[in-house]
Amino acid sequence: MSSKLHSSNNINHARRTVQQLRIEASIERIKVSKASADLMNYCTEHTRNDPLLVGIPASDNPFKDKKPCIIL
Amino acid sequence: MCDQTFLAATFGPCDSCGKASPLMNIYVKNEPINYCSFCVEMMACQGLQSGETLTSLKKESENLKKKLEEERGKLTDVELHQVAEKVEAVAALSIKTRRVLKGHGNKVLCVDWCKDKRRVVSSSQDGKIIVWDAFTLNKEHGVTLPCTWVMACAYAPSGCAVACGGLDNKCSVVPLSLDRNENLAAKKKSVAMHTNYVSGCTFTSSDMQLLTSSGDGTCALWDVESGQLLQSFHGHTADVLSLDLAPSETGNTFVSGGCDMKANVWDMRSGQNIQSFDSHVSDINCVKYYPSGDAFASASDDATCRFYDLRADREVAVYQKDSIVFGASSVDFSLSGRLLFAGYNDYTINVWDVLKGNRISILFGHENRVSRVRVSPDGTALCSASWDNTLRIWA
Numbered sequence: 001m002s003s004k005l006h007s008s009n010n011i012n013h014a015r016r017t018v019q020q021l022r023i024e025a026s027i028e029r030i031k032v033s034k035a036s037a038d039l040m041n042y043c044t045e046h047t048r049n050d051p052l053l054v055g056i057p058a059s060d061n062p063f064k065d066k067k068p069c070i071i072l
Numbered sequence: 073m074c075d076q077t078f079l080a081a082t083f084g085p086c087d088s089c090g091k092a093s094p095l096m097n098i099y100v101k102n103e104p105i106n107y108c109s110f111c112v113e114m115m116a117c118q119g120l121q122s123g124e125t126l127t128s129l130k131k132e133s134e135n136l137k138k139k140l141e142e143e144r145g146k147l148t149d150v151e152l153h154q155v156a157e158k159v160e161a162v163a164a165l166s167i168k169t170r171r172v173l174k175g176h177g178n179k180v181l182c183v184d185w186c187k188d189k190r191r192v193v194s195s196s197q198d199g200k201i202i203v204w205d206a207f208t209l210n211k212e213h214g215v216t217l218p219c220t221w222v223m224a225c226a227y228a229p230s231g232c233a234v235a236c237g238g239l240d241n242k243c244s245v246v247p248l249s250l251d252r253n254e255n256l257a258a259k260k261k262s263v264a265m266h267t268n269y270v271s272g273c274t275f276t277s278s279d280m281q282l283l284t285s286s287g288d289g290t291c292a293l294w295d296v297e298s299g300q301l302l303q304s305f306h307g308h309t310a311d312v313l314s315l316d317l318a319p320s321e322t323g324n325t326f327v328s329g330g331c332d333m334k335a336n337v338w339d340m341r342s343g344q345n346i347q348s349f350d351s352h353v354s355d356i357n358c359v360k361y362y363p364s365g366d367a368f369a370s371a372s373d374d375a376t377c378r379f380y381d382l383r384a385d386r387e388v389a390v391y392q393k394d395s396i397v398f399g400a401s402s403v404d405f406s407l408s409g410r411l412l413f414a415g416y417n418d419y420t421i422n423v424w425d426v427l428k429g430n431r432i433s434i435l436f437g438h439e440n441r442v443s444r445v446r447v448s449p450d451g452t453a454l455c456s457a458s459w460d461n462t463l464r465i466w467a
Contacts, residue, residue: 010126011126011129012112012113014126014129014130014133015129017129017133018129018132018133018136020307020345020348021133021136021137021140022136023344023345023346024140024346024347024348025136025139025140025143027346027347027385029143029144029147029383029384029385030147030383030384031147031148031149031384032147032148032149032150032151032152032381032384032386032388033149033150033155034383034384035366035367035381035383035384035388036150036151036152036155036156036381036388037155038364038366038383039152039362039364039366039367039381039388039409039426039427040155040156040158040159040427042362042363042364042366042408042409043159043408043409043410043426043427044159045408046363046407046408046409047408047410049407049408049451050406050407050408050410050411050451051407051450051451051452051453051467052165052167052406052407052411052447052451052452052453052454052467053162053165053406053407053408053410053411054163055165055166056452061452061467062190062207062452063170063171063206063207063452063453063465063467064170064467065170
């Protein structure tokens with residue numbers, strides 16, 4: 001492997017890295033407090049619809065075994 | 073090191089030297105050019121004489137990285153778990169194994185739910201794909217593939233086909249037929265061609281397009297009907313192990329994670345890498361979007377799972393414990409996004425509180441590594457696939 005090809009690989013790679021970093025550095029960002037608040041709001045809004053979180057009655061959940069009727 | 077393996081969509085005479093070889097299709101000043109990889113490197117060298125040196129480029133990249141850290145740091149006014157102190161803690165969960173799906177002859181590597189919320193497709197090291205009805209434990213379809221280690225499988229949105237891929241470097245689509253006697257393997261159609269193993273695949277919003285990730289370091293978008301490469305995504309410097317599509321409301325992006333410890337967010341139309349996150353210290357095994365599409369979680373061999381917010385462009389939570397020393401192989405969110413299910417190589421599944429950052433419970437049951445965890449589309453159940461040759465449904 002000639003050293004020129006090896007160094008050109010590095011140069012290519014470095015140039016691509018610089019271009020990528022330029023793109024990333026220029027994006028719009030919001031504060032973590034606002035982002036966290038939005039994530040929290042999403043969670044709380046959808047909490048009651050989440051079967052694994054709040055549990056749904058066994059009759060509605062096809063995976064849970066339905067309790068057998070006991071007739072005294 | 074030889075030049076990187078790359079996704080070559082065309083083979084033919086190079087525009088510059090005339091030799092027939094795999095061509096890199098690149099754009100220079102919006103003009104498409106098709107050069108062989110040697111000529112691309114030569115061209116890159118020539119561009120250098122105009123004043124750039126390797127050291128000046130390296131210095132600029134260091135400065136840009138510092139600037140990136142500063143910009144991200146400026147917006148970190150508070151941590152997620154601090155904001156989440158106001159939220160009620162999660163009540164004790166009553167999640168148990170409800171079904172055990174037995175039938176694979178070897179490690180189960182991947183599982184995916186159908187949109188009908190009852191069928192799952194699983195793929196295994198034994199080269200088989202099985203479509204199960206999770207309610208009744210019925211095996212509806214079985215396909216034997218010519219290769220072992222089928223690492224990726226996905227159900228089509230219509231429920232009429234499944235995609236699978238692995239060590240054969242291809243991702244194939246198998247249409248599911250209602251006729252049980254039909255040999256499904258004969259109707260298998262190869263769609264994606266990579267130069268290394270296929271680690272992940274998913275259909276986009278329709279049955280017509282397939283997104284794949286590969287050990288060759290690239291992700292690619294394919295047209296299922298023609299097998300044509302629609303877009304390729306270059307940027308990872310090592311094997312890409314996982315990908316996830318953004319939930320449909322938020323648009324055309326996807327996130328990928330790989331052995332270069334980076335998680336990258338991509339624009340599907342332009343092929344551009346929009347954001348990159350590199351806080352993990354080992355291979356990222358799995359990435360998954362948060363249900364709202366504004367964040368994603370990752371699971372890594374460094375025994376942590378991390379949560380990244382896309383609009384704040386930074387990591388906002390780390391899910392780790394000193395007692396957890398085995399790598400995490402897979403993550404998925406519950407329907408509301410409050411719970412994070414993570415499968416680990418110590419045979420357990422840990423359930424984390426996404427907002428507060430603490431572990432809520434541990435699910436025991438598998439007798440070997442958990443390779444994949446997936447929550448059903450309506451959130452009623454969790455399916456886990458394991459190296460103990462079984463799948464478990466938890467609810």
